[in-house]
Amino acid sequence: MGKFMHKAQGTIEYLVILSVIIIVSLIVVGLVSSNSQTEQISYSSGQVGTLTSSGIVVIDALSGADGNGLISLQNNSSENLFVTDINVGDSSSEFDSALIAPGSRMLFGLNGSNCGCTTFDGKMINCSVSIKYVTVDGLVKTKTLYTMVSCSESTESAGETEVKVPLDIVAPSVTLSSPAEGYSSSTSAPVDFNFYVSDNNNVARCVLKVDGSEVRGINTVANNSYNLISSTLSNFSAGSHSWNISCTDYGNNSAVDSSARTISYSGLSTPYAYFAGLSGGGSASVSKVSTLDGSIMGTYSIGTFADVNGVAVDMNGNIWVAGSTSDGNGLIVKMNGSTGDVMGSYSIKGNPPASATHLAGIAVDYANNIWVTNFSTNAGTSVSKVNGSTGALIGTYYAGPGPRGICAGNSNTIWVTLNGFNNYGTMKFNAQTGSGSAADYYGSAGGIAVDRNGNIWIANTWGGVTKLLGSNGTLVASYSVVDGSVPVMSDNTINSIAIAVDAGNNVWVSSDSNVNFWDLNEGDPTGAMVSRFNANDNSFVGTYLLGAFEKPRGIAVDGNGNIWVSNGAGSALKLDSFSGAIVDTVDTSYSGFNIGDFTGFAVQYVLLGKR
Incomplete structure (x- = not known):
């Protein structure tokens, strides 16, 4: 009563x-x-x-x-x-x-x-x-x-x-401030949705709703105050969308502004993340996951592999998967991102062609061609360039020992990390001619990414990140993924694998440890973590522990600012980029490392300039 x-x-x-x-x-x-x-x-x-x-x-x-x-x-x-x-x-x-x-x-x-x-x-x-x-x-x-x-x-x-009991029965009053009605966004940079809320008491929570669905919220909102909720619309389809702010006070009274506003989006859109892996008998599949709610939209068979390592989304929304076959050849498969149909399978051999080929990283260049790294156990290591339309091999180029991570940089360049035979480093290739040169970094390297300013960030396998100038590859500095200090390059307890840059120019790196990291993990401690740096001033933002999530490998960003982390055990995590908190856990059911831009964010952000 x-x-x-x-x-x-x-x-x-x-x-x-x-x-x-x-x-x-x-x-x-x-x-x-x-x-x-x-x-x-x-x-x-x-x-x-x-x-x-x-x-x-x-x-x-x-x-x-x-x-x-x-x-x-x-x-x-x-x-x-x-x-x-x-x-x-x-x-x-x-x-x-x-x-x-x-x-x-x-x-x-x-x-x-x-x-x-x-x-x-x-x-x-x-x-x-x-x-x-x-x-x-x-x-x-x-x-x-x-x-x-x-x-x-x-x-x-x-x-x-x-x-x-005469509890609070007065609903809050919400007034939208900005963006103005009809605002248009064509970039992946966050949009600040500003509003004013008043009530007879403080407000428990306010949420941004787009097309009637909650996108993001803030808690414990001061009475009679101006506030903002920062987000983007790139998880939604291009076109016009309705948005509003809804606030609920501690008496459970809710209210929205009486007049919702519209906002148009015509830029970056990453509605799906794609996870490739192996099931029994070498059968490979790709799971298509909604970046909005983590639901699996479909699972598609793409053929037979011995291992599956790299995944990338091209400019047309097609999915490329890189791995190797049991006969020692590299294999890449092109899949239609909408229907899941296989559009082509292409064999890739090393340099020289008789060498074993073990494809690891994969990336898309400015001409929508596909680049893969051949991480082999002999001197035949190389990078290969494939026509993004036909799948025809354009060229294979020697890259030094153990090429692994790969990304497209500014000015029509391809950057590759090396990690093999106790010889480490970074290579810079001309995306048109395939000619390469060594950059000013010679450490043990994994993933690689380019930031908003065109500079290069590398995940180091000794628990650090390294920043290079994108113009000439000159070393800027290295930082520990634990606290941002100068890393110990001989440290073999922390292994940083993959790296990605979000719309706010934050650098995210996935790492694991072979020790119980600070004894802070709960349950079955694995030392799994992601770390965040500000690429503008190189500052360390924080490290977020992932609990019992084993051996994080691939990492990518979606258009709404969320961070996706994959592992080789058939699962993935969705993290909130504001807090680092785990939002969703997705069971993809297939084991694969998923190294690469598996949401398509980097292609649109870097190559198409939707910033």
Whole structure:
């Protein structure tokens, strides 16, 4: 019967009249807390004096001669308080828990206690009130107050009366500020959705809704304040979308702006992430996962592989998967991203052609051609370039020992990391001619990515990241993935594998450790983590532990700012880029490393310039 209800004896008309009398002329004095601090509440001619107490206080107390009456409690703090128990006088009550918003009041019956009056000669009865409540921080407090109950004449008697707690029933008011109606976005940079919210108390949560679906939200919003929720629309289809802000206060009252606005999006869109891997018997499949809610939209067979390592999305939305076959040849498969149909399978041999071929990384260049790295165990290591339309081999180029990570940089360049035979480093290739040159870095390297400014970031297999100038490959600095300090290059306890850059120019790197990392993991500790750096000033932002998620490998960004991490055990994580928190866990059911731009974000962000 409501969120809280207590029964009191007496006529309801009598109580209403008495409540009016209280406001006009009741004088209540002598409120003393159990900690011996005196708290004074005074009334004169209907005016309420200064309230010097915090937390729960007694405002009014009134009883008729029949022993029935009410006591009025108020939350005099600035936060919500959850009352769990109330005892009046010498009686124990059967109290249903109640939430009291800041400044709100609740009524409680005096019947059955020794605080009820037996005469109506205007005398005052000293009464104790014990209140147990919980703060928003989870602290449990018990407070004993002493108040004077005023006895008044009762001229009527009636049956049972139900008294409801007057909780917050006023909904917030929301006013949209910006973007303006009809705003158009063609970039993957976050959009700030600004609004003003007012209420009689603080607001619990406000959310951005696009086309009626919640996209992102913020908690604990100050009353009468300007706020913003930052997000992008690139997870939605191109075109016009309706957006609004919905806010809910602690009384569970909700409201939206009465006039939603429209925003148009014509740029970067990454609605899906693609995860490739092997099932039994070498059969390879690709799982198509919604980047919006993590649901699997389809699973498609792409042929037989000995291993599957790289995945990339080209400019036309087609999916490319790189791996090797049991006969020692490299194999790449082109799949239609919409239908899942295989569009072609192409064998890739090393340089020289007789060498074993083990394809690892895969990337798309400015002409929508496909580049793959051949991470072999002999001197025949190379990179190969394939026509993105026909699948025909354009060229195979020697790259040095163990080429692994690969990405397209600015100015029509291809960057490749080397990690083999105790010879490490980075190569820079001309995407048109295939000619290569060594860059100014010679460390153990894994994944590689380009930031918004055209500079190159490398994931190091000794637990660090390295930044190179994109113009000439000159070394800038290296940083530890643990705390951003100078990394120990001989450290073999942390293995950084893959790297990606988001729309805010943040660098994300996936790593694992062969030790119980700081003893902070719960459950089955694996040392799995992702780390974040600001590419603009090279600052370390934070490291986020992934719990029992084993051996993170591939990492990619979607258009709405989420981070996706894959492993070789058939699962993937979706992380919130604002907090690093795990949003979704997806079971792709297939084992594969998924090294590459498996959402298509980098192609649109770097190559197509949708920033």
